[in-house]
Amino acid sequence: MDYYNKLNPFEAAKQFVNKQFPHCEDALLAGSVVRGEATETSDLDIVIFDQQHHSSYRESLIDFGWSIEVFVHNLTSYKEYFSDDYERARPSMPRMVAEGLVLKDKGAIGAIKKEAKELLDKGPKEWSPGIITTKRYFITDTLDDFIGCNNRAEEIFIANALAELVSEFVLRTNKRWIGASKWVIRSLRHYDVEFTNCFVEAFDDFYKNGDKQKIIQLVDGVLQLYGGRLFEGFSLGKS
Structure with a gap:
């Protein structure tokens, strides 16, 4: 019907x-x-x-x-x-x-x-500094994979993972609700329409043209507010 x-x-x-x-x-x-x-x-x-x-x-x-x-x-x-x-x-x-x-x-x-x-x-529970540090590391790790990858099929799925990690990071560090599927973008728009437009444009440009630069700039801009990319000195579970 x-x-x-x-x-x-x-x-x-x-x-x-x-x-x-x-x-x-x-x-x-x-x-x-x-x-x-x-x-x-x-x-x-x-x-x-x-x-x-x-x-x-x-x-x-x-x-x-x-x-x-x-x-x-x-x-x-x-x-x-x-x-x-x-x-x-x-x-x-x-x-x-x-x-x-x-x-x-x-x-x-x-x-x-x-x-x-x-x-x-x-709103959701506020992230602790420890959680933010851990999330920074995993975003950095995924971004490095994305930058270094030259296999188109792998790049697509690394980009997917990066979009999910970054959207979650932006929303949770600003004490906002997150979502899945269509609610990723809806949740971002509820937070900041201008940022969301840049987010969509960056990933759309990569999916259409294979250009990674806007995604890299977007992710670096998000991480910069919390100290930038994180690799050296990160430790998880060490007693």
Whole structure:
């Protein structure tokens, strides 16, 4: 079914909840359809809070013409997911809850959404100087591999690793949430649009033309704020 001919996402989500979770306490519709970013392949992300379930689970299915990802929790099990997301600095569940449109509300959803928003506003745990030093070393090591490599196939995957390491470093040293896949760029844009444009341009230039110089300059600029490249004197695990 074409995206534009599908049942309205909010209505489809309400019907899904009434059909599959008629006795749940609370339910939310989240994801790209809520943010106005839906595409032809977008699905519905539906968060359910149901005290009948003793533990959380996730399930994928198709109903009402939509691919649906349903995230089922009771009124306490979601807290473990909030905690895990905080520790890994990727706030998937808190973001879904905070941005979600209410499909069903028996009284608990307001407090849960408030908890999610407070966690998002708080930001992830600050990196220690030791972690920053270790990350500087691994970025330097990967950058050296990138500079010295003359095998195109290997260069591509070294560049991929470097993009992930550098984006994580920039965001975490500025106490910002990180992301994976499309959320790498979204997280960077939330932090600094100008830097993100330079980041994309540098890697795009390499992938299109094989020119490494903009990536090298970008990485050196990021590391310079924390002492530059690091190799000599670095030690890990030495007693």
